[in-house]
Amino acid sequence: MKINKIIKNRLPDRALGSQIESKALSGAGGYAILELLFYITFFSILTLVVINAMVTMTRSFRETTIQRELVQSGTIMERMSREIRQAYGISSISTSNLVLNTTDSDGANKTVEFKFISPNIQFWDAGINMGNLNSSNIVVTDLAFTQITTIKGQAVKIILSIRSGNDSLARVVDFYDTVVLRGGY
Numbered sequence: 001m002k003i004n005k006i007i008k009n010r011l012p013d014r015a016l017g018s019q020i021e022s023k024a025l026s027g028a029g030g031y032a033i034l035e036l037l038f039y040i041t042f043f044s045i046l047t048l049v050v051i052n053a054m055v056t057m058t059r060s061f062r063e064t065t066i067q068r069e070l071v072q073s074g075t076i077m078e079r080m081s082r083e084i085r086q087a088y089g090i091s092s093i094s095t096s097n098l099v100l101n102t103t104d105s106d107g108a109n110k111t112v113e114f115k116f117i118s119p120n121i122q123f124w125d126a127g128i129n130m131g132n133l134n135s136s137n138i139v140v141t142d143l144a145f146t147q148i149t150t151i152k153g154q155a156v157k158i159i160l161s162i163r164s165g166n167d168s169l170a171r172v173v174d175f176y177d178t179v180v181l182r183g184g185y
Helices: 002-072 074-086
Strands: 089-093 097-103 109-117 120-125 128-132 138-149 154-164 172-180
Touching: 002 074, 002 154, 074 097, 074 109, 074 154, 074 172, 089 138, 089 154, 109 138, 120 138
Parallel strands: none
Antiparallel strands: 089 097, 097 109, 109 120, 120 128, 138 154, 154 172
16 A cells, blocks of 8 residues: 555656656757757868968969069070070070080080970080970970170070969969170180
């Protein structure tokens, strides 16, 4: 008899507790869905911001690399200018080839030649091909030599146009220089 009384007394508590629990769960479930939607939206926006920043950084890095390649290609012009300054005469000149008369370190006569064989500039020293002056990712689009002769000496005007092989926009950078032959002084 005591057992039945205890069961009867507890049964309403359990029924009442289950009703309270179900109401609490249904209310918490509504907030959980709203919270879940908020967090999904928040993480989606955060992901888009991070991806956009990464894309911008990648573009900036690529542009910096292209600009660095083009600036470093100015060494082509420096090399040609140095060889022209050291020469004492021009053996032959055309719009894309230049052959200079110069001397080696021992004072013996030799020739130095620059040949534009698209898309590269080849450097020849004493009849031996020393290789390309431009790197493999730099494309020489144009090279022009012009001889300038005056009463006091000779000079060579150089126009060099290059672009980066990595540049999808195919932008061309032009270099200009006029160099006086001083090796004959």
